[in-house]
Amino acid sequence: MAAATTVRGGARTGAPRRVPRPVRPQWRTRAEIAFFITPALVLFALFVVVPVIQAARYSVFAWNGLGPLENFVGFENYTRALGDPVFISAISHNLTIVVLSILIQLPLGLLIALLLNRDLWGRTAMRVIIFIPYVLAEVVAGVVWAMLLQPRGPVNAILEAVGLGEATQLWLADPGIVMVTVMVVLTWKYLGLAIILFLAGLQGVPEDLYEAAQLDGASWWQVQRKITVPLLGPTIRTWGFLSMIGSLQLFDMVWILTGGGPADSSITMAIYMIQQGTERSLYGYASAVAVILFGISFVLAVLYQVFVLRRDTRDAVPDKPRRRR
Amino acid sequence: MSRKFRTVAAVTGAAAVALAGCSGDAEGADGGGGGGGGDVQLTWWHNSNNEPGRGYYEQVAADFEADNPGVTISIEALEHEDMLTRLDAAFQTGDQPDIFMERGGGELADHVEAGLVMDITDAASETIETLGPSIAAGQVEDQVYALPFSLGVVGFWYNTSLFEEAGISDPPETMDDLYAAVDSLKDAGIEPISVGAGDLWPAAHYWYYFVIRECSQETLDQAATEMDLSDECFTRAGEDLEELIAAEPFNEGFLATPSQSGPTSASGLLATGQVAMELAGHWEPGVMQGLTDDGEGLGEDTGWFPFPAVDGAEGDQEAQMGGGDAWACSADAPPECVDFIEYLLSDEVQQGFAENDMGLPTNPAANDSVSDPALAELLQVRDSAPYVQLYLDTQFGENVGGAMNDEIGRLFAGQSDPQAIVDATQAAADREN
Numbered sequence: 001m002a003a004a005t006t007v008r009g010g011a012r013t014g015a016p017r018r019v020p021r022p023v024r025p026q027w028r029t030r031a032e033i034a035f036f037i038t039p040a041l042v043l044f045a046l047f048v049v050v051p052v053i054q055a056a057r058y059s060v061f062a063w064n065g066l067g068p069l070e071n072f073v074g075f076e077n078y079t080r081a082l083g084d085p086v087f088i089s090a091i092s093h094n095l096t097i098v099v100l101s102i103l104i105q106l107p108l109g110l111l112i113a114l115l116l117n118r119d120l121w122g123r124t125a126m127r128v129i130i131f132i133p134y135v136l137a138e139v140v141a142g143v144v145w146a147m148l149l150q151p152r153g154p155v156n157a158i159l160e161a162v163g164l165g166e167a168t169q170l171w172l173a174d175p176g177i178v179m180v181t182v183m184v185v186l187t188w189k190y191l192g193l194a195i196i197l198f199l200a201g202l203q204g205v206p207e208d209l210y211e212a213a214q215l216d217g218a219s220w221w222q223v224q225r226k227i228t229v230p231l232l233g234p235t236i237r238t239w240g241f242l243s244m245i246g247s248l249q250l251f252d253m254v255w256i257l258t259g260g261g262p263a264d265s266s267i268t269m270a271i272y273m274i275q276q277g278t279e280r281s282l283y284g285y286a287s288a289v290a291v292i293l294f295g296i297s298f299v300l301a302v303l304y305q306v307f308v309l310r311r312d313t314r315d316a317v318p319d320k321p322r323r324r325r
Numbered sequence: 326m327s328r329k330f331r332t333v334a335a336v337t338g339a340a341a342v343a344l345a346g347c348s349g350d351a352e353g354a355d356g357g358g359g360g361g362g363g364d365v366q367l368t369w370w371h372n373s374n375n376e377p378g379r380g381y382y383e384q385v386a387a388d389f390e391a392d393n394p395g396v397t398i399s400i401e402a403l404e405h406e407d408m409l410t411r412l413d414a415a416f417q418t419g420d421q422p423d424i425f426m427e428r429g430g431g432e433l434a435d436h437v438e439a440g441l442v443m444d445i446t447d448a449a450s451e452t453i454e455t456l457g458p459s460i461a462a463g464q465v466e467d468q469v470y471a472l473p474f475s476l477g478v479v480g481f482w483y484n485t486s487l488f489e490e491a492g493i494s495d496p497p498e499t500m501d502d503l504y505a506a507v508d509s510l511k512d513a514g515i516e517p518i519s520v521g522a523g524d525l526w527p528a529a530h531y532w533y534y535f536v537i538r539e540c541s542q543e544t545l546d547q548a549a550t551e552m553d554l555s556d557e558c559f560t561r562a563g564e565d566l567e568e569l570i571a572a573e574p575f576n577e578g579f580l581a582t583p584s585q586s587g588p589t590s591a592s593g594l595l596a597t598g599q600v601a602m603e604l605a606g607h608w609e610p611g612v613m614q615g616l617t618d619d620g621e622g623l624g625e626d627t628g629w630f631p632f633p634a635v636d637g638a639e640g641d642q643e644a645q646m647g648g649g650d651a652w653a654c655s656a657d658a659p660p661e662c663v664d665f666i667e668y669l670l671s672d673e674v675q676q677g678f679a680e681n682d683m684g685l686p687t688n689p690a691a692n693d694s695v696s697d698p699a700l701a702e703l704l705q706v707r708d709s710a711p712y713v714q715l716y717l718d719t720q721f722g723e724n725v726g727g728a729m730n731d732e733i734g735r736l737f738a739g740q741s742d743p744q745a746i747v748d749a750t751q752a753a754a755d756r757e758n
Contacts, residue, residue, distance in 0.1 A: 150589050262737075
């Protein structure tokens with residue numbers, strides 16, 4: 001131990017101007033990197049890259065999953081998908097969910113997070129309660145909601161009991177209502193994630209800023225508006241990204257609640273894909289749908305990165321010296 | 326329980342596919358390549374995973390092994406949906422077991438076209454003769470690929486005491502009778518009919534039956550072989566269905582009602598006395614038993630009547646619609662496989678099959694062994710019917726059938742019309758060719 005300390009100390013004082021060259025040759029470093037990274041890369045290639053390429057290949061064939069790929073149809077599957085009103089309505093449902101999720105959950109989540117960030121009685125218990133829906137398994141939550149929303153189920157019974165008999169609905173069976181029902185359940189399910197992320201972000205806002213603001217006589221509302229929310233920006237933008245991707249790929253909750261029905265009035269892109277692929281054995285066509293879904297998610301993700309997250313990714317390397325203007 | 330599938334299957338799909346992938350290699354295409362005398366290993370997947378069926382099939386296999394030295398049969402008794410998912414995966418990789426279940430129609434035709442199923446027309450000719458017209462469920466273009474062992478028909482299961490309560494003395498024989506019964510039930514404050522339109526196919530069964538009532542057998546056969554739905558009878562069937570939907574006989578919120586899962590499903594509503602009737606197959610008593618606490622289903626109140634006649638329609642008013650399960654051999658299975666599935670259709674095995682209430686036997690020698698009175702009546706209707714039409718979605722195959730069921734579902738939701746059903750089905754069929 002003592003010897004090692006001496007050596008280290010010596011190195012520090014002995015060669016003040018030059019950093020000692022790395023002991024290991026470069027090939028060794030590279031071999032090490034390769035050694036550690038290869039297993040992950042192989043798994044990634046095997047279970048992500050290869051299936052994506054396979055899907056792209058299947059998508060230009062008419063194929064029922066049995067036998068060899070023979071019937072090459074070019075881009076016919078794509079034109080058919082984009083010309084199918086059911087798929088178009090699935091896309092519009094997904095985009096509606098993307099927009100509504102952010103419009104509803106952002107203000108609501110922010111408000112609740114700000115409230116829960118204050119010192120109030122039972123704060124921990126309330127945090128737990130609000131986060132429970134997010135922790136529950138999707139299928140379990142879906143089955144419970146489906147039972148609650150039956151025509152003679154508890155939701156309608158409660159409405160009637162409190163004198164709102166007029167407001168009872170066929171929550172899952174009315175094509176005109178079902179998307180509203182789905183949005184409510186989704187909000188209930190995912191609001192917890194927004195709140196927990198915002199709460200985590202709030203912990204990163206320096207205490208002294210609040211103290212300074214208080215000294216300047218700022219009201220609670222002013223403090224939130226001018227300090228908390230702007231400093232919460234990176235968290236909000238990251239949450240927005242997660243929410244968007246989740247909404248685009250939405251499947252399980254809707255599948256359990258409605259299966260995309262009635263009459264396709266709550267169908268999403270992923271449900272359409274499953275219905276065409278596994279249920280109708282149109283594997284070529286469903287692959288084209290998968291590629292389109294991938295394309296839409298990819299384009300939106302890149303746009304979001306470029307226009308919304310850019311500032312955050314730049315700030316993520318804070319030590320890099322910036323050029324003075 | 327032939328049609329108890331779809332929703333759950335997809336959810337558990339991924340896991341099941343993974344399982345099938347693992348086990349497939351170990352026991353798939355192994356059956357010891359032909360040649361008499363040597364040891365032969367046969368793999369058999371079936372869906373009788375509960376007693377008494379499970380034990381019965383073990384006994385059947387043991388008996389066959391005793392009579393055929395050198396043959397061993399390894400059985401996998403799977404839950405129905407699980408079996409379908411695993412079979413799908415096995416067919417895609419060519420790892421199907423030697424003996425498996427087929428359900429006829431377009432699905433069987435797809436498997437035949439992909440060269441997965443053995444042609445047993447000559448090898449099993451004696452059994453084929455015994456089965457008579459039932460064999461149609463195992464045929465593709467006059468060749469036989471599977472031996473149907475259970476063939477059920479769809480009709481109305483009803484609650485006899487609710488009918489009494491509403492003052493209905495005789496079960497409906499014509500659609501007018503049915504409309505009258507619906508009115509009487511409504512007057513008595515009883516919801517007349519439950520339908521699992523959330524799963525689409527239970528709703529689609531109504532259209533199929535109206536098609537059978539409106540179209541001649543010849544037109545139907547032509548539709549199936551040439552995929553030609555231009556005859557006007559198909560549109561008339563949609564109009565009949567529109568008329569029925571307009572009479573509002575169905576349970577509240579039927580568009581989202583599942584067929585068989587849980588007490589608020591169509592079968593659950595019938596089993597718990599909340600509706601008076603439901604259009605369903607021979608599996609219904611078994612499903613209802615599983616949905617009631619006492620395991621009795623409707624018990625003594627269980628009644629059955631065939632789909633009513635449509636006044637003035639040109640089709641056969643006595644024809645029935647149904648479907649069955651059939652045993653098939655993998656194309657690469659050893660010849661002993663055919664011996665075994667013939668044995669499964671023998672008088673002796675089919676009688677035991679019927680005695681254990683495992684389905685409706687296709688071998689006439691087993692007819693007397695069906696003890697349940699409702700099922701016995703159903704069997705009589707099946708055997709006296711001029712013909713039994715296979716479920717149209719099974720007949721047309723998953724793709725065309727799926728497009729057809731979707732559009733029928735839209736008609737139930739008031740978002741389609743009779744012509745659109747024909748058009749959507751025809752369009753899906755045209756794309757296949």
